[in-house]
Amino acid sequence: MNLVTLADFAHARAGDKGNILSIAVFPHDAAHYAWMLQELTCDRVAEQFATRSPSKVHRYELPNLNALNFVLEDALEGGVNRSCGLDRHGKSLSYLLLALRLPGPQD
Amino acid sequence: MTKTILVGCGAGFANDRPDAALRLAQDLAQRSGQRYIMLELLAERTLAEAQLRKRLDPQAGYSARLFDFLEPMLDLCIEAGIPIITNGGAANPRAAAQRLRHALAGRFPGLKIACVLGDDLLDETPARYARWLSSDPQEQPVSVNVYTGADGIVQALTDGAGIVLCGRVADPSLAVGAIRHGLGWKADDWQKIAVATAAGHLLECCTQVTGGYFAHPGMKDIPDPANLGCPIAEIHEDGRLIIGKTRHSGGRVSEQTVKEQLLYEVHDPRRYLTPDVVLDLGEARVQDLGADRVEISGLLGHPHPDTLKGLAGIRGLWFGEAEISYAGPGALARAALAREILLERFDRLAPGVQPWIDLSGVASLFNDQGGLYLQQQLAQAPALEDVRVRIGLTHTDRPLVEALLAEVESLYTNGPAGGGGVRRHLVEAVTTRSFLLPRDEIHTTLEWY
Numbered sequence: 001m002n003l004v005t006l007a008d009f010a011h012a013r014a015g016d017k018g019n020i021l022s023i024a025v026f027p028h029d030a031a032h033y034a035w036m037l038q039e040l041t042c043d044r045v046a047e048q049f050a051t052r053s054p055s056k057v058h059r060y061e062l063p064n065l066n067a068l069n070f071v072l073e074d075a076l077e078g079g080v081n082r083s084c085g086l087d088r089h090g091k092s093l094s095y096l097l098l099a100l101r102l103p104g105p106q107d
Numbered sequence: 108m109t110k111t112i113l114v115g116c117g118a119g120f121a122n123d124r125p126d127a128a129l130r131l132a133q134d135l136a137q138r139s140g141q142r143y144i145m146l147e148l149l150a151e152r153t154l155a156e157a158q159l160r161k162r163l164d165p166q167a168g169y170s171a172r173l174f175d176f177l178e179p180m181l182d183l184c185i186e187a188g189i190p191i192i193t194n195g196g197a198a199n200p201r202a203a204a205q206r207l208r209h210a211l212a213g214r215f216p217g218l219k220i221a222c223v224l225g226d227d228l229l230d231e232t233p234a235r236y237a238r239w240l241s242s243d244p245q246e247q248p249v250s251v252n253v254y255t256g257a258d259g260i261v262q263a264l265t266d267g268a269g270i271v272l273c274g275r276v277a278d279p280s281l282a283v284g285a286i287r288h289g290l291g292w293k294a295d296d297w298q299k300i301a302v303a304t305a306a307g308h309l310l311e312c313c314t315q316v317t318g319g320y321f322a323h324p325g326m327k328d329i330p331d332p333a334n335l336g337c338p339i340a341e342i343h344e345d346g347r348l349i350i351g352k353t354r355h356s357g358g359r360v361s362e363q364t365v366k367e368q369l370l371y372e373v374h375d376p377r378r379y380l381t382p383d384v385v386l387d388l389g390e391a392r393v394q395d396l397g398a399d400r401v402e403i404s405g406l407l408g409h410p411h412p413d414t415l416k417g418l419a420g421i422r423g424l425w426f427g428e429a430e431i432s433y434a435g436p437g438a439l440a441r442a443a444l445a446r447e448i449l450l451e452r453f454d455r456l457a458p459g460v461q462p463w464i465d466l467s468g469v470a471s472l473f474n475d476q477g478g479l480y481l482q483q484q485l486a487q488a489p490a491l492e493d494v495r496v497r498i499g500l501t502h503t504d505r506p507l508v509e510a511l512l513a514e515v516e517s518l519y520t521n522g523p524a525g526g527g528g529v530r531r532h533l534v535e536a537v538t539t540r541s542f543l544l545p546r547d548e549i550h551t552t553l554e555w556y
Contacts (some may be wrong), residue, residue, distance in 0.1 A: 011327055011363065013320070015372030018541065024370035026363065028326070051479040060376050064392045064405065065366050071374045077463075077476045081152060081538040084426070084463035084499035085474060092472040 007098035009105070010036065014094035019079040021054075021072040021090050023097050026065070033066040035105040045070055048100045049093075052077070070097070109344040111140060112289035114282050114306065115353075116338050118146040118176055118193075119313030121153055125175045127314065127353070131337035132180035134353045136187040143285035144184060146176050146193035147278050147311050154275055155250040155420025155537040157198035158229065162249075166206070168199030169272075177270075178210060185215050185269055192260055192281050196222060196272035198250065203272050204556035221268035223259035225551035226252050226275040228417070239542040240419055245503075249537060250420035253544065256382030256411070257303075258294065259551035260284025266553070275418070279307025283383050286342050300384040301408025302348050306340040308379070308386070309350055309368050309403070313337055316350060316368040317399075318358030331357025341400075351400045360399040369393070369403070378409075380416075382546070385409040414543040424501050426536035427508040429515035430467075432495040432528040441523035442466050442494035443485070448522060449498060452514050457507055460500060467495035495528075501536055508533060 009032055012025045025040065027033050042057045049057075054072040061068060076090045077083040087093075115135050117128030128146065135142045148170040161168025173195035184191055196203045200222040207220055228236040228251040236251045252275035261284050263271045271284070286292065286303040294300065309316050316338045318329040329335075336356025341349040352360050369388065373379050379386040387407035394402045433441040446464050453462055463478075465471040468491045470481040498515060502508050512531045519526060 007326075011323065011367070013367040013371055017372060017374070018539075020374065022370075022372060022374055024367065024373070026366055051473075051475050051477075051483065058374075062370070062376055062389070062391070064390060065369070065388075067366060067370060069370050069373060069376055081536060082424075082501065084476060084501055085472075086465060086467075086497065086499070087472045096473050 002104050003101045004104035005098070006040070006100045006102060007095070010098065012094040012098055014091055016076055016080060016089045016091070019074050019076045021075040021093060022069060023094050024067055024069045025097065026067050030066045032105055033063070036068060037061065039102045040068060044100065044102060045072070045097065048097060049075055110290060111341055111343045112286065113138060113140060113142045114145060114285050114310065114340045114342065115142070116145050116147065116310035116313045117180070118148055119311060119315060120150060121148045121170055121172055123313055125179060127335060127337050128176050129179045130356060131339070131353050132183045132189070135189055135339070136183045141289045142187070142189045143289065144180070144189055144191045145281040145285065145310065146191065146195055147281060147313070148173060148193060148195035149197060149275065151418060151539050152420065152537055154197055154252055155539070158250040158420065161198045166202045168197060169203035170195035170197045173203055174206070174210070177207065185218055190264055190269055190271065190285070192271040192273070192285055194273045194276050194278070194281060196274050198227065198274065200224065200272040200274055201554065207270065208556055218269045219267045220270045220272065220556040221263035221266070222554045222556065223263060223271060223273040223276065223551055224554060225259070225549060226255045228253065239417055239544060241540065245423060247422045248419045249422050251417065253415050253417045253549050254382055255415065255549060255551050256280045257283035257287055259553060261287045263553055264288035277382050278311035279304045279381055280383055282307030282310050282340065290342065290344050294383070295410070297384055297408030297410055299346055301386050301406045302342065302346050304381050304384050304386045305369070305403060305406045306342055306348050309365065310338050310340055312368060312371065314358060315371065316364055317352045317360050318364055321364055321367060327363065329357070329359050333357065348403045348406070349396065349400050350403065360401050362393050362395045362401060365393050365401045365403065380412055382411060382415055384411050413546060415546045415549055417542045417544055419540045419542070420537045421540060422535065422537060423503055424536040424538055425503070425505045425508045425533060426499070426501045427512045427531070427533045428497065428499045429512040429531045430495055430497045430529065431515055431518050431522070431526045432493070433523065433526055434493040435525065436492065438494045439466070439469065439489065439491045441525065442496050444523045445496050445518055445526065448518070449514060453511060456514070457511060460502060460511070462511065463499040465497040467497060468493055471497065
């Protein structure tokens with residue numbers, strides 16, 4: 001299968017609240033929103049973040065903004081006040097999502 | 108023509124850039140109409156840290172950098188009639204007000220400085236907040252605050268405040284207070300309060316909506332990225348909302364920068380809970396008007412929640428980090444050996460304490476407590492000649508944390524060949540616990556200085 005890296009087609013920003021990670025993802029080209037909707041599934045995102053063992057992954061669709069908002073519960077190793085990691089907020093994790101390899105758009 | 112007001116944001120967190128805030132004030136001072144500046148200087152942990160400073164010195168406890176932002180813009184804003192609204196009062200808005208009066212040294216005697224109080228439950232009897240906390244006597248709360256809404260700010264501005272010093276008011280409420288005052292919007296006009304809250308949400312992280320935290324060379328480029336301009340929201344009486352920025356500044360306001368910030372730290376976009384309104388972004392649209400101006404429309408509001416969010420800061424945990432680097436031929440093998448040595452030593456000295464271990468260059472930011480991501484990356488046998496070993500750990504026993512950090516330093520004489528650049532860092536980690544309480548239990552009050 002023709003796999004692509006999400007970062008070549010989309011941009012993203014991560015945010016944290018406690019131990020919950022949220023990442024909003026936007027296609028560079030609005031025409032790719034339908035592709036993202038089909039291919040960027042909760043299962044794929046959960047698999048990409050498997051080493052963070054999120055207890056739940058939610059996906060919210062915003063067709064007017066051509067955006068998907070992912071919310072990963074318990075994915076921040078305790079969050080900014082408890083994590084022993086370097087990036088306690090998980091700010092950099094937008095790029096772990098953008099590193100995802102997935103089937104490319106048809107066009 | 109409908110009435111239009113401007114709200115600029117000069118700080119999105121305590122370590123933002125005072126020079127950008129000053130340029131914002133200079134720009135706004137040259138514009139006409141009703142204008143406001145908000146300074147957002149608090150994060151979840153900062154309030155607890157501010158309370159600890161206040162314990163040591165009753166005249167401290169406001170945001171440590173508040174005056175770095177305030178002092179340069181003060182005269183400009185007072186003379187131009189631009190109120191400044193900030194949560195930089197932190198744990199001690201009264202002390203900030205007193206210092207501000209002192210800094211003015213008799214100038215602007217007509218200036219009214221308001222403190223918005225009532226968010227700080229620690230200021231009151233323990234019985235008032237004890238029920239929201241854990242019954243564990245080991246847990247020592249150093250801060251107990253409630254995220255309050257815009258009411259206190261509106262009242263302060265209505266009563267003529269030139270400077271409004273708040274503690275733990277919700278970030279977007281800093282703008283909501285200004286907008287309700289400027290346009291006379293009613294607190295229960297949910298559609299209008301949704302617009303005001305969206306404005307506050309887009310402004311609250313300052314340059315994160317004008318090209319900050321955004322650039323990716325070749326993919327998302329930002330002009331003059333070392334001189335980002337602060338955001339300015341244009342709010343029209345009819346509910347139009349446009350985000351722009353300081354004139355002649357770097358950065359960019361585009362559909363992309365606005366969308367990234369609109370969903371920042373949002374969970375369910377149809378239910379973004381704030382003390383002032385439940386903001387619904389489900390139908391929101393953004394439109395680039397050109398010249399670094401973007402309009403946001405389709406914002407919906409639902410009645411505010413019956414509860415307010417409280418946050419307690421709790422002491423008693425220590426966070427330690429230590430690092431050592433290996434470079435040149437065989438660097439990764441030597442770093443990996445250092446990791447093995449540390450794991451064996453830790454297991455002996457503190458059984459049950461599992462340190463977080465990164466090998467920077469192989470895995471750090473994306474790594475996890477169990478080191479699963481690190482193992483995945485190591486399995487790909489990367490060829491690296493500069494690797495930094497980092498351990499991180501938290502524990503209630505400070506001397507134990509110190510002893511374990513010393514283990515990293517002991518690798519100088521006991522570890523693999525050629526280790527260098529040890530750094531150690533130990534801080535008190537204030538943890539937080541959030542809770543909900545009925546909103547009618549909290550009443551903000553004003554004090555004047």
